[in-house]
Amino acid sequence: MSLNLKLEFSGGAELLVNKVKNHDITLPISSKLWTLRGLLDWIKDNLLAERPELFIQGGSVRPGILVLVNDADWELLGELEYELQDNDHIVFISTLHGG
Amino acid sequence: MENQELKAALKAKDAEIEELKRQLRGKNPLPAIRKSTEDELPSVNSEPTLDNEEIARYSRQLILPELGISGQVKLKNSRVLIIGCGGLGCPAAIYLAAAGIGCIGLVDFDEVELSNLHRQIELRLHGYCIKACVSNLFIRLNSRASCIPYHLALTSENAYQLIEKYDIVLDATDNVATRYLLNDACILTGKPLVSGSALRFEGQLTVYNHNGGPCYRCLYPKPPPPETVTNCSDGGVVGVVPGIIGGLQALEAIKLACGLPPSFSQSLLLFDAFSTFRTIKLRPKQRNCVICGESPSITKLIDYEQFCGAKATDKDAGLNVLGSKERISVQEYAEILQKKSDHMLIDVRQAVEMDICQLPAPAIIFVVCRRGNDSQLAVQELQKRLNGIQLKDIRGGLHAWAKHIDNNFPVY
Numbered sequence: 001m002s003l004n005l006k007l008e009f010s011g012g013a014e015l016l017v018n019k020v021k022n023h024d025i026t027l028p029i030s031s032k033l034w035t036l037r038g039l040l041d042w043i044k045d046n047l048l049a050e051r052p053e054l055f056i057q058g059g060s061v062r063p064g065i066l067v068l069v070n071d072a073d074w075e076l077l078g079e080l081e082y083e084l085q086d087n088d089h090i091v092f093i094s095t096l097h098g099g
Numbered sequence: 100m101e102n103q104e105l106k107a108a109l110k111a112k113d114a115e116i117e118e119l120k121r122q123l124r125g126k127n128p129l130p131a132i133r134k135s136t137e138d139e140l141p142s143v144n145s146e147p148t149l150d151n152e153e154i155a156r157y158s159r160q161l162i163l164p165e166l167g168i169s170g171q172v173k174l175k176n177s178r179v180l181i182i183g184c185g186g187l188g189c190p191a192a193i194y195l196a197a198a199g200i201g202c203i204g205l206v207d208f209d210e211v212e213l214s215n216l217h218r219q220i221e222l223r224l225h226g227y228c229i230k231a232c233v234s235n236l237f238i239r240l241n242s243r244a245s246c247i248p249y250h251l252a253l254t255s256e257n258a259y260q261l262i263e264k265y266d267i268v269l270d271a272t273d274n275v276a277t278r279y280l281l282n283d284a285c286i287l288t289g290k291p292l293v294s295g296s297a298l299r300f301e302g303q304l305t306v307y308n309h310n311g312g313p314c315y316r317c318l319y320p321k322p323p324p325p326e327t328v329t330n331c332s333d334g335g336v337v338g339v340v341p342g343i344i345g346g347l348q349a350l351e352a353i354k355l356a357c358g359l360p361p362s363f364s365q366s367l368l369l370f371d372a373f374s375t376f377r378t379i380k381l382r383p384k385q386r387n388c389v390i391c392g393e394s395p396s397i398t399k400l401i402d403y404e405q406f407c408g409a410k411a412t413d414k415d416a417g418l419n420v421l422g423s424k425e426r427i428s429v430q431e432y433a434e435i436l437q438k439k440s441d442h443m444l445i446d447v448r449q450a451v452e453m454d455i456c457q458l459p460a461p462a463i464i465f466v467v468c469r470r471g472n473d474s475q476l477a478v479q480e481l482q483k484r485l486n487g488i489q490l491k492d493i494r495g496g497l498h499a500w501a502k503h504i505d506n507n508f509p510v511y
């Protein structure tokens with residue numbers, strides 16, 4: 001048994017994960033349920049090439065990154081405590097400021 | 100001798116260009132920074148009807164039942180303020196003027212830069228100062244629309260007074276500090292804010308402060324760390340991307356002005372030129388938001404550069420983290436090059452930038468190994484990767500060094 005997720009990084013956040021926007025990942029099912037908090041730790045250990053502080057600060061994503069779960073703002077779903085479901089699509093978007 | 104003459108001629112031409120520029124500025128003087136916005140309010144006289152010329156001009160819009168005469172009259176009586184006349188603001192201004200918005204205010208402090216022209220399509224056509232070119236454009240595009248250029252930087256001192264006089268605000272700025280300032284000013288004055296942004300191949304669009312939707316601070320209570328913010332001049336941008344987003348900003352403003360529901364309130368449009376458009380459902384207005392929440396702690400505009408730890412501009416702030424002994428001037432470097440002093444130059448730009456230009460290759464790189472075999476292969480390999488750098492193998496390697504130069508050198 002395992003948990004399959006589609007991760008996507010955009011708005012420049014992909015530059016922190018090897019410049020690759022889409023990552024299909026599989027998490028082992030442990031006794032504990034996987035939450036977004038756990039996923040952030042996993043990303044830190046497995047995807048962030050360097051300077052993890054540009055992505056994660058104080059146990060959450062850094063200010064200026066929006067997290068979406070299946071095209072909805074994670075704030076609507078409990079943020080860090082959201083329990084991941086099989087085939088969830090998680091997007092990390094760095095806000096753009098240019099014009 | 101001939102060289103000297105050419106130099107003198109060049110100098111004379113340079114002087115001539117300067118003089119012509121000066122004269123041109125005299126003809127189209129830059130608008131002075133306005134001390135008060137009091138007298139700048141356009142006369143939108145709330146006319147209840149359209150005249151025949153207007154009916155002819157807007158006929159294709161008028162026959163849309165969603166707009167009709169009443170919608171067109173609303174557009175005519177609306178005032179829209181655009182902050183930032185770059186890649187987003189220029190296309191937005193064009194479409195708003197063409198659609199018949201009665202008054203459009205344009206705020207920008209930047210002189211138009213050559214490197215910006217691929218985005219500022221309208222400015223390219225009309226010269227180099229906002230007032231001259233935008234006014235010209237508007238006369239050509241729609242003599243009925245009045246356009247008020249404000250050649251100023253939006254600040255905590257002038258924002259409230261300025262925004263108060265308009266109905267809808269477009270955020271087409273290029274930096275974080277101004278985005279927070281604009282958000283707070285729109286909350287305090289109760290104006291909807293149509294926010295657009297673009298970088299590289301991506302764009303984002305949303306409408307803040309409308310019908311229970313969130314504000315910028317509801318989404319981003321804390322500003323991003325300055326080192327994580329990339330501007331268009333460092334990150335690059337494909338001109339058509341802000342063109343698309345700016346056009347959509349105009350469309351959202353037009354709907355708001357007509358009283359039609361905008362598509363992107365409490366919703367964020369993401370555009371990726373390599374994939375597609377996507378719409379994200381956003382959180383509603385946050386109760387604990389410090390500006391639009393139930394008990395706001397911010398009740399007047401603050402110092403946004405301090406809040407964001409970054410200047411209200413997209414210009415390079417100029418990093419200064421090394422001591423003076425750890426840095427040299429270009430003159431010093433030129434001297435090192437000229438003297439052919441021992442050194443290696445490491446250019447840390449991206450490969451795509453190396454294709455644009457490079458400093459002269461500093462020197463020769465010598466490659467050595469034990470016997471002079473691997474070093475030859477290394478030279479071949481490095482030649483493929485280090486374009487334009489002279490590489491030489493030392494024949495015979497360290498063994499030859501020990502035999503001919505230094506007999507005490509260890510041989511293995």
Ligand SMILES: [Zn+2]
Pocket residue numbers: 313314315316317318384385388389390391392
């Ligand atoms: Zn808010």
